[in-house]
Amino acid sequence: MLAGQQRAEAEVLAAAEEIVLPQRPGWLVLVGRFIRRKPLGAFGVAVVLLMAAAAAGAPWLCRYDAEETFRVANPDYVPGSLEPEDRLDSRSGPSWKHWFGTDQFGRDNYARVVWGARRSLGVGLGALLFAIIFGTTIGIVSAYFRGWFDMFVQRIMDSIQAFPAMLILLLLVSLTERNLITLTMGLGFVVITGAQRIVRSAVLSAREDPHVEAARAIGCTPFRLMAVHILPNVAAPIIVIFSIGIASVILAEAALAFLGLAPIEPPSWGMMLDEGRRYMTSQPSTMLAGGAAITLTVMGFNLAGDALRDILDPRIRLT
Amino acid sequence: MQQYVVRRALLNVLVIFMVITMVFLALRLTPGDFALRQAGGQMPDVQSAEEGIEIVRHDLGLDKPMPKQYWEFVSGLFRGDLGDSFVSKEPVMVELRDRLAPTIELGLLQVAVAIMVAVPIGIISAIRQDTWLDYVLRLFAIFWLAVPSFFVGVLLLYSLARWAHWSPPITNYKDFFEDPLLNMQAMFLPALAGGLAIGAIIMRFLRSQLLEVLRQDYVRTAWSKGLRERAVVLRHALKNALIPVLTVISLLLATVASGNVVLETLFQLPGIGFYVVNAIQQYDYPVIQGVVLLVAAGLVFVNLLVDMAYAWLDPRIRYG
Numbered sequence: 001m002l003a004g005q006q007r008a009e010a011e012v013l014a015a016a017e018e019i020v021l022p023q024r025p026g027w028l029v030l031v032g033r034f035i036r037r038k039p040l041g042a043f044g045v046a047v048v049l050l051m052a053a054a055a056a057g058a059p060w061l062c063r064y065d066a067e068e069t070f071r072v073a074n075p076d077y078v079p080g081s082l083e084p085e086d087r088l089d090s091r092s093g094p095s096w097k098h099w100f101g102t103d104q105f106g107r108d109n110y111a112r113v114v115w116g117a118r119r120s121l122g123v124g125l126g127a128l129l130f131a132i133i134f135g136t137t138i139g140i141v142s143a144y145f146r147g148w149f150d151m152f153v154q155r156i157m158d159s160i161q162a163f164p165a166m167l168i169l170l171l172l173v174s175l176t177e178r179n180l181i182t183l184t185m186g187l188g189f190v191v192i193t194g195a196q197r198i199v200r201s202a203v204l205s206a207r208e209d210p211h212v213e214a215a216r217a218i219g220c221t222p223f224r225l226m227a228v229h230i231l232p233n234v235a236a237p238i239i240v241i242f243s244i245g246i247a248s249v250i251l252a253e254a255a256l257a258f259l260g261l262a263p264i265e266p267p268s269w270g271m272m273l274d275e276g277r278r279y280m281t282s283q284p285s286t287m288l289a290g291g292a293a294i295t296l297t298v299m300g301f302n303l304a305g306d307a308l309r310d311i312l313d314p315r316i317r318l319t
Numbered sequence: 320m321q322q323y324v325v326r327r328a329l330l331n332v333l334v335i336f337m338v339i340t341m342v343f344l345a346l347r348l349t350p351g352d353f354a355l356r357q358a359g360g361q362m363p364d365v366q367s368a369e370e371g372i373e374i375v376r377h378d379l380g381l382d383k384p385m386p387k388q389y390w391e392f393v394s395g396l397f398r399g400d401l402g403d404s405f406v407s408k409e410p411v412m413v414e415l416r417d418r419l420a421p422t423i424e425l426g427l428l429q430v431a432v433a434i435m436v437a438v439p440i441g442i443i444s445a446i447r448q449d450t451w452l453d454y455v456l457r458l459f460a461i462f463w464l465a466v467p468s469f470f471v472g473v474l475l476l477y478s479l480a481r482w483a484h485w486s487p488p489i490t491n492y493k494d495f496f497e498d499p500l501l502n503m504q505a506m507f508l509p510a511l512a513g514g515l516a517i518g519a520i521i522m523r524f525l526r527s528q529l530l531e532v533l534r535q536d537y538v539r540t541a542w543s544k545g546l547r548e549r550a551v552v553l554r555h556a557l558k559n560a561l562i563p564v565l566t567v568i569s570l571l572l573a574t575v576a577s578g579n580v581v582l583e584t585l586f587q588l589p590g591i592g593f594y595v596v597n598a599i600q601q602y603d604y605p606v607i608q609g610v611v612l613l614v615a616a617g618l619v620f621v622n623l624l625v626d627m628a629y630a631w632l633d634p635r636i637r638y639g
Contacts, residue, residue, distance in 0.1 A: 155334075159337060159338060163615060163618070164580075164618070166580050166581075167580075167595070167610075167614055170580065170595065171342065171607070171611070173599070174599035174602070175346065175349040247465075255467065255581050258467075259580070261596075261599075273470060273473060280473065280476075280477045280480075281480050287473060291467070291470035291473065291474070295466045295467065296465075298465040298466075299461065299464075299465030302461065302465055303461065
């Protein structure tokens with residue numbers, strides 16, 4: 001009896017050994033699959049990683065400081081001219097020494113593009129953190145309580161959204177001291193309305209889920225319900241908002257810098273485009289470097305965001 | 320329907336009023352004003368800077384108590400008076416009217432460019448879904464979505480100046496009815512630069528709408544009747560796919576208005592956007608308030624009109 005039981009047990013154990021469980025694919029396989037299925041998304045992620053690396057490693061990635069100035073001999077110099085600017089030219093095209101040329105003060109464009117990544121991504125990251133903290137809170141609370149409170153909050157959001165974002169930003173820039181922190185918060189503020197709307201619609205369906213019902217039945221407080229049981233359900237839309245929103249914030253910041261309404265201190269791509277266009281016919285390298293950096297970054301975040309949406313939740317509509 | 324329109328119009332008026340009040344307060348409660356910038360240099364007969372500031376403030380009515388200023392502002396609104404510009408001393412109403420034409424013209428031209436580019440491309444992309452042509456067109460759209468319109472504007476200016484030795488007439492802007500040719504020369508580039516950006520959004524949206532509609536039963540019926548592809552797509556599918564696109568275009572108007580602040584400044588078009596950037600830099604409160612009011616009212620009522628057009632185009636939609 002006992003021996004039989006032991007034999008049976010051994011057989012069961014042996015049988016279990018034979019079953020080959022499907023292996024969870026390693027992360028390399030997953031990355032490979034992502035690249036094959038979403039080549040454009042993979043390109044976007046690569047651009048984002050490149051820009052993030054530039055932003056993080058700016059001090060170690062450039063040979064020159066962003067404010068250091070260089071002069072080269074002016075090829076068009078006419079002997080006899082007394083103006084020193086005529087003999088030396090600060091603007092130069094791409095060369096081995098200055099990959100993207102130099103600007104009107106003789107500053108290295110490559111260094112300014114790399115440092116510009118730190119500014120653009122920093123502003124974008126800050127603005128989106130601000131927008132997502134407030135947008136998620138507003139969206140969850142508004143959808144959780146519904147009724148007149150929801151109605152009231154949504155009408156306020158509508159009236160903010162009725163405004164062109166650029167007008168709000170222009171007002172803000174004119175009303176406050178020009179520094180990067182207020183600018184970042186202003187850019188974040190503009191994103192809140194859209195973010196809270198997407199979060200709200202996700203919460204409206206999540207709050208009816210059985211697991212939320214169950215949590216309510218065992219006596220969870222509204223705060224705990226929202227923070228512990230509803231919040232994880234809106235993670236997917238938040239990630240997508242983050243990626244697409246950061247692209248539009250970077251674009252808006254560049255536009256303000258282009259208009260000359262943003263702080264001038266850390267190097268900025270929008271400012272390079274604006275300054276570079278003034279002498280673009282003689283030396284287009286500054287204008288092209290700034291514009292290309294903006295375009296590439298915005299495209300990278302958009303493509304990455306599109307792919308993330310397809311993978312996480314294709315139902316999220318952003319327009 | 321009528322009731323709906325009236326109710327929304329009233330609500331819109333309320334929203335606009337709230338917004339303009341907020342702007343009024345924000346302008347006055349934050350540090351820095353026109354008098355501070357203006358005082359000093361321009362008035363030789365004034366002893367000290369403080370005295371100059373006081374005189375300018377008094378002239379502009381900025382020294383009155385806030386409720387009084389607000390009351391004057393609101394009662395002016397009802398008389399159709401937005402006050403006088405601090406800088407030019409002209410009535411804001413008149414200045415806005417003069418600057419409205421270039422802005423509206425530019426917006427319309429951009430939407431026209433966008434539709435001309437987006438509709439054919441969106442259709443081709445949808446009916447040739449997942450072919451190489453579709454991929455190329457979608458890449459095209461993604462590209463235009465990412466390039467800032469002001470970069471496109473600068474690039475257009477650069478390439479025309481470099482290779483065609485032509486640049487748009489920047490100093491003497493002429494009204495369309497005054498000199499259509501000169502006007503178009505100034506408008507052409509910003510219209511193209513802004514139009515392509517919104518065209519990309521419309522194209523992507525039209526493609527996905529059309530793909531949805533093309534799978535519906537009535538389209539299959541049209542195919543099985545033996546209609547040609549042209550008739551199925553253009554006469555049957557496109558009509559229904561275009562209705563949601565209309566809403567997107569109306570939502571894009573806010574984007575158009577935003578983008579044009581930058582494009583008008585870049586191309587020196589004497590429109591509302593260029594005007595407001597200057598006004599902001601000079602703390603010209605009446606002008607800023609006027610532009611905010613105009614833009615908010617314009618957008619809100621255009622959205623209402625679009626909703627009405629929407630109901631008219633799609634009889635299934637009823638507003639209650």
